[in-house]
Amino acid sequence: MAKTKPSVAIVFNHVGDDEYEKLKDVDPKSLGFKPEYDIHVATIMEEYEAIVDALKKEGFRPNLVNVNDDLTKLSTLLWSHRPDVIFNLLEYFKEDPKLEAMVAGLFDLYGVPFTGAPPFSLALCQRKGLTKQILHANGVRTPRFHLLMKPKLRNRHGLHYPLIVKPAREDASTGIEKTSVVYDQSQLHERIDYAFEHFSHPILVEEFIEGRELHVAILGNDPPEVLPILEYDFSMLPPEFPRIISYTAKWEPLKEEFHRVHTICPAKLPKRVEARVREQALAAYHLTNCRDYARVDMRLSNDDHVYVLEVNPNPDLTEGVSFMESAEKAGLSFSKTLKMIVDMALSRTAKPAVPPPAQ
Ligand SMILES: Nc1ncnc2c1ncn2[C@@H]1O[C@H](COP(=O)(O)OP(=O)(O)OP(=O)(O)O)[C@@H](O)[C@H]1O
Ligand SMILES: [Mg+2]
Numbered sequence: 103m104a105k106t107k108p109s110v111a112i113v114f115n116h117v118g119d120d121e122y123e124k125l126k127d128v129d130p131k132s133l134g135f136k137p138e139y140d141i142h143v144a145t146i147m148e149e150y151e152a153i154v155d156a157l158k159k160e161g162f163r164p165n166l167v168n169v170n171d172d173l174t175k176l177s178t179l180l181w182s183h184r185p186d187v188i189f190n191l192l193e194y195f196k197e198d199p200k201l202e203a204m205v206a207g208l209f210d211l212y213g214v215p216f217t218g219a220p221p222f223s224l225a226l227c228q229r230k231g232l233t234k235q236i237l238h239a240n241g242v243r244t245p246r247f248h249l250l251m252k253p254k255l256r257n258r259h260g261l262h263y264p265l266i267v268k269p270a271r272e273d274a275s276t277g278i279e280k281t282s283v284v285y286d287q288s289q290l291h292e293r294i295d296y297a298f299e300h301f302s303h304p305i306l307v308e309e310f311i312e313g314r315e316l317h318v319a320i321l322g323n324d325p326p327e328v329l330p331i332l333e334y335d336f337s338m339l340p341p342e343f344p345r346i347i348s349y350t351a352k353w354e355p356l357k358e359e360f361h362r363v364h365t366i367c368p369a370k371l372p373k374r375v376e377a378r379v380r381e382q383a384l385a386a387y388h389l390t391n392c393r394d395y396a397r398v399d400m401r402l403s404n405d406d407h408v409y410v411l412e413v414n415p416n417p418d419l420t421e422g423v424s425f426m427e428s429a430e431k432a433g434l435s436f437s438k439t440l441k442m443i444v445d446m447a448l449s450r451t452a453k454p455a456v457p458p459p460a461q
Contacts, residue, residue, distance in 0.1 A: 107163045110444055111185035112153055113176075113216075115169040115192045120145045125355060138338075138361035144420065152421055153189070156437035162444060164189070169205075171196050176205070180212035187447045188216035189440075190416065199228060199271070213454030217447040219415030223391040227413050230270045230306055233390060237410055242385050244410045245401075247308035253298040255307060257287060264310040266346075267293040269301040273414065275349040277301040283310050283344040311401035311409050315347065316369055318383035318398045319417070319428035321439070323446060326387055328380045329428035333369035338362040365424075367431045371402075378408050386410045394446045397425050 122145045130137050144152070150166050157164040165185065169176050169192060179185070188209055195201035203225035209216040219227075227233055231249035238244055246261055249270060264285050269277040277297060284290045290307070297305045315336075319329040336345040339362045351359040371379065383398040390396075390413045397417035401409045417425045421436045429439040 107161055108186040108444075108448060109163040109165065110157055110187050110189050111165050111167045111179060111183075112150060112157075112189040113167045113169060113179070113192050114146075114150060115171065115195055116146055117171050120147065122146070128356065133356060135358045135361070137355070138364075139355065141355040143355055149420055150191070152436070153191075153419070153440060156421075156440050157189075157444065159437050160441040160444075162441075169195070176208065177212075180208065180214055184212075184214055186215075187444055188214055189444060189447075190216045190218050191419075193416075199273070200225070203228070210452070211455045213452040215447045215450045215452045217416075217443050218394050219392050219396065223393065223415045227390055227392075227415050228271055228273070230268075230412055231304065233413060236389055237386060240385065240389050242382055242389065242410055243407060245308040245311055247306050250294065250298075250305045250307060251303065253294050253305075255290070255294060259307070261307065261309050264312070265290060265307055266310045267297050268306050268308070269297060270304045270306045271302050273412075275347060275352045278346060278348050279350070280343055280348060282348075283346065310344075311403050311411075312345070313401055313403040314369075315345075316371075316379055316400045316402055317424060317428075318379060318400060319395070319425045320383060320387045320392070320398065321395050321429065321434075321442065323393060326384060326392075327432075328383060329425075329434075330368035330431040331371065331376065331379060332365055332367040332424065332428050335364045335366050336362075338364065365427060367427050372406075375402065375406055375408070382408050382410060386413050390415070394443050395425065 122143055125142055128141060130141050154164045154166060167179055190206060192205050193199060193202050195205055203221040206216065206224055207221040210221065234244045234247060248255060248259060264283055266283050268282055281293055284293050294305060315334040317332045320326045321329055334347060339345065339359065343359060347363060348359060350357045351363045354360050379400060386398045387396055392413065392415045397414045399411045401411060419426060426436055426439065
């Protein structure tokens with residue numbers, strides 16, 4: 103008898119409108135600059151549907167589950183409609199990114215295997231200051247920094263300008279803007295005040311590493327494999343913008359910055375530097391307890407020192423972008439990479455730690 107195809111619940115949490123729907127009505131000719139990329143980027147649903155199609159192609163029975171901030175819906179899935187495996191794409195619950203780790207904890211308690219990082223890793227990497235301390239204590243270089251609980255920093259802070267001011271517990275480049283990079287004390291204090299007013303606390307002030315930006319995708323566990331290294335090329339960015347992946351450059355197709363930051367994969371690096379990048383990225387992956395797949399964001403200074411900026415467990419899996427661009431360069435198609443991630447989760451046997459609720 104043919105073996106039944108494993109069922110995969112692709113779990114995500116999306117409430118409200120999809121901003122990218124609106125882009126469908128925008129005429130690229132109305133922008134006032136020449137866009138390099140298509141401004142009609144995939145909507146959230148289109149991205150999830152691409153994952154469904156790919157997993158079907160690989161012989162699974164995928165099913166999209168939008169948790170929609172509804173805990174009952176989640177527990178029904180975990181008890182009454184238990185899938186063989188969960189593809190965990192949930193990043194927050196009730197707008198709170200801290201609850202991402204708690205939801206993964208529920209998957210563990212209910213004994214349903216799930217893709218990606220365990221709860222501890224998700225919680226740790228959301229605390230950029232703590233992660234940096236762990237990296238530093240274990241010989242992984244990360245920019246020198248202060249973690250501010252209050253909008254106060256003594257003038258003799260011991261850090262070398264330029265500095266970057268960023269929220270310590272946000273991701274997806276939230277709070278990373280042109281004025282995040284500061285060159286003197288007055289800009290620094292202005293930005294610290296702004297960051298405390300507009301973003302969640304604490305706030306990181308760290309040395310800005312001029313040089314190249316490298317994103318290192320890592321896939322697997324025994325042992326994890328470093329995929330071809332991806333470089334962000336800022337050379338087409340108008341000179342008034344700092345060489346960073348700002349929120350605008352990452353997410354806003356109607357702005358010029360979005361179209362002026364390009365990727366090069368594999369990055370051209372001297373052998374010795376590449377070996378160091380790979381070694382430091384793997385060390386960061388292990389130290390932060392990542393699992394299955396992750397992306398380590400790095401900077402390479404002009405004097406060839408490798409710095410880890412942050413570790414992203416469960417990074418974005420959009421086809422052809424970032425992690426998936428590296429996977430493609432490694433000869434892994436979108437669907438094959440997703441299959442590998444699902445197979446890793448399926449290989450973990452999980453048992454419920456709590457009895458089912460009375461029916
Ligand atoms: N110390 C630094 N030196 C140079 N550039 C930096 C530094 N810190 C942050 N950046 C720039 O800001 C970008 C976003 O920073 P970071 O990766 O820490 O934030 P994030 O919000 O977690 O981003 P992501 O979108 O990758 O989740 C980096 O990709 C880099 O371009
Ligand atoms: Mg990053």
